[in-house]
Amino acid sequence: MRLLLGILFLGALAITASCTSIAGTATASASPQFHDGKYRNPVEIHKLSLGEMAKVWWIFLFDKPQGTIPEQAVPVRTLSQAALLAAPDNTLYRLGHSTMLIKLGGEFYLTDPVFSERASPVQWAGPARFHAPPISIDELPPIKAVILSHDHYDHLDYAAIKALAAKTTLFLTPLGVGDRLVGWGVDRAKVRQFDWWQGTEVGNVRFTATPAQHFSGRTLADANTTLWASWVIQHDDLRLFFSGDTGYFKGFKEIGARFGPFDVALLETGAYDKRWPDVHMQPEETMQAFLDLKAHWLFPVHNGTFDLGMHRWQDPFDRIAQLADDEGVSLTTPEMGEALDLKQPHAGGRWWRNLK
Template sequence: MAACTSVSATPSAQTSPQYHDGKFHNPVPVRQYSVGEMARLWWKAMVDKPAGTIPKGKIPVRALTRADLLAAPDNTLYRLGHSTMLIKLAGEFYLTDPVFSDRASPVQWAGPARFHAPPIGIEQLPPIKAVILSHDHYDHLDHAAVKALAAKTEVFLTPLGVGDRLVEWGVDAAKVRQFDWWQETKVGAVRLVATPARHFSGRTPFDRDSTLWASWVILHDDLRVFFSGDSGYFKGFKEIGAKYGPFDVALVETGAYDKMWPEVHMQPEETLQAFTDLNAGWLLPIHNGTFDLGLHRWQDPFDRIAVLAQEKNVRLTTPEMGEALDLKRPHAGQAWWRSVD
C-alpha cells in the first residue's frame, strides 16, 4: 500500500510515479482509441443518439440562498448538479468540481447544455474555504466558474498539473495546492487526501493526460466522505476503503457510462461494487442528472442503481438538487427523477 504524505509545496509532475513518457498514466492502462474509432464515437454522440438522453420535463431544484447556507448545521451537503457538491464542515464551505456554466464545453454556444439551473449562483455563495478538483474535463473544471470563485476562495486543491491551468487563468498561485495520489493536506479543520482514480485528462485533442486525475477523501472529526470524481472500476477502491474507511457517505459516479468506454466510467453494477470495496454506509450516486454526456436515457443511472441497491440492501440517498443532506444521518430521498419525462 502506498504511503500517504503531506504536501507543503507543489510537487513536480516529473517526480510522480504516474508520470513518464511526457504524460500521466493509469497503473493498468486504458484503451487508446484510433482516429477512426474516435470519429465513430463522435458521430454516435453527435448525430446518432438514442431518444431520451435529455429530459422533456423540468428537473426539480430547491433554490438556495446565502442565508440558508449560513444557517445550516455542520456536516450538511447540497448537491448543486452533476459532480458539484457544496459541503459545510466546521462552519466553512468546501466545493467539489464546480460547474455553473450553461454548457460543459469549451464554448457556450455549443456542447452539452444543463438540464437545470444551479440551486444558487456563485455570487450568492458565502466564502469558500476550499475548491476540490478531481480533473480538468469540461464537466468538472469550468473556466468561468473558477474565475468567478477565485476572489472568494481561500484555496484550490487539484491533482498535479490542474493547478497550473488555474494559475494560467489568473488564480493567485499562493491559493493553489497540487497533489499526487496518496498526498494530503489540511485546510481549516478538514483533512483532505488525493486518492487514485482510473480515468484520463485533457481539454483539447492535443493535451491528453498532460494533467493528473484523482478521487478525494474528506475527513473531519469522525466524519469520513469519499468523492470519486470520474473513474472506471479498479482495485484502487478496495485500497482506499482499507486505508480510510469505513466512510459515512461515498459519492460515486453513476452516469455517462457506455460499453464503448468501459475503462473510464463505471456501469451501475461497478458503481455498487466500488461502494462495497470502499466500505461505506451510504451511497450517493453523482455524475448524472445535469448534462447529456452518455448514450443512455437520462434517468437510467438513477433507475439502475436504485434497483441494484434494493437488491443488495445498500442504503442509497438521492437528494434533489439543492436539498440538504445530513452526512452523519443521511435520508434516502425521493425517486424524484421518476416524475420527470
C-alpha cells in the first residue's frame, strides 16, 4: 500500500507539472538573481544526482526512522476572532510550521499561510499535519497583508490562498510567486512582487525582501522559475526577521549589518538533513544565523507541524534549546496559538519534552 501511495504521489507531481508550470516574470530579466531562465543563489548549492534523489525519496517514503511523527497530541491554544481583535498591538501567534499571525498597528499580517491537512500537491497523500490550526481562515479577522517567502507546498497553500483572497488587502511576494497567485485568481492589484533588498510600506509597517539560500518550484517542470526570500518587518521601533526557508550563508551578516539588531528572529529549525546541507540549517547554523543577525530573541520555526525531515520531530526543539542554554541566548518556544508579546517576549514552556 505504501509503495502504491508513493507511485501515485510521484505521478500526481508529474501530472501537476504538465498543467501548472509558469514562465518567468516580466521583471525577472532585471534581477541579479535571474540567469539563463532560472533564479539562482549567489553561491551554487550542492545538487543531488538522480540516483541520490531517488534514494532520498525511497527513504522518505518507505524507510524513515521512528519518531518523526508525534504519538500524542501537540498542544494547541484555540483562538477566536473576538480575542484577536481585543489583543494588544505587537502580538504574534504561531499557527503552525512557518505560519505566523502578527498584529501591528491595529492590523493583521500573515506569513506563509498553510491551513490544509497536507503540505502536498494532493490532499490524499503527502505529509499530514500533527495538529489543527488554532483558528480557521473563516474565523480570522481581515488580513492587511500576506507575506510569502517562496512557493513550496509547506509555505504556499493553494486552498489557503483561495480562501484568503477576499479578506486580504495585499499579498507581498518574491519575484514570480505573485504571478502564480494571479494565475490562481488573486486580483493583480492586490499583488506586489519584490527582488532582494526591495520593499514597501503597508500602512505604518515596512516590509523588505532580503536574501535567502534556497530553491523553488511546485512541479517537476518549474524548478527555480520563482524567487525565494527572507523578510525584514519594521514597525515603529520594532524589528522582526522572518527567515522563510534557507541554508546558512554569509547573507545573514549583511542583513544584520543593514537592519539589525532585531527584537525577534524567526528562524527555521527543522527538516534539516546532511543530505541537503545548503537549503536548510542544522540547529548549530540556526544559532550562528541568530548571532549574525544581532537579534535579542530566537524563535525557532519550521517545525512541530509536518513530517518533512529524517529526524525525530522533537529534535529541532531539543537541539536549539540546548544550544540556547549553552550560549546564554534568549529562546522563545510558545505553544501553537499562544500569544507572544514581541516587545517583551517570554520564554514559553518546553511543551514538547513530555510528548512522545
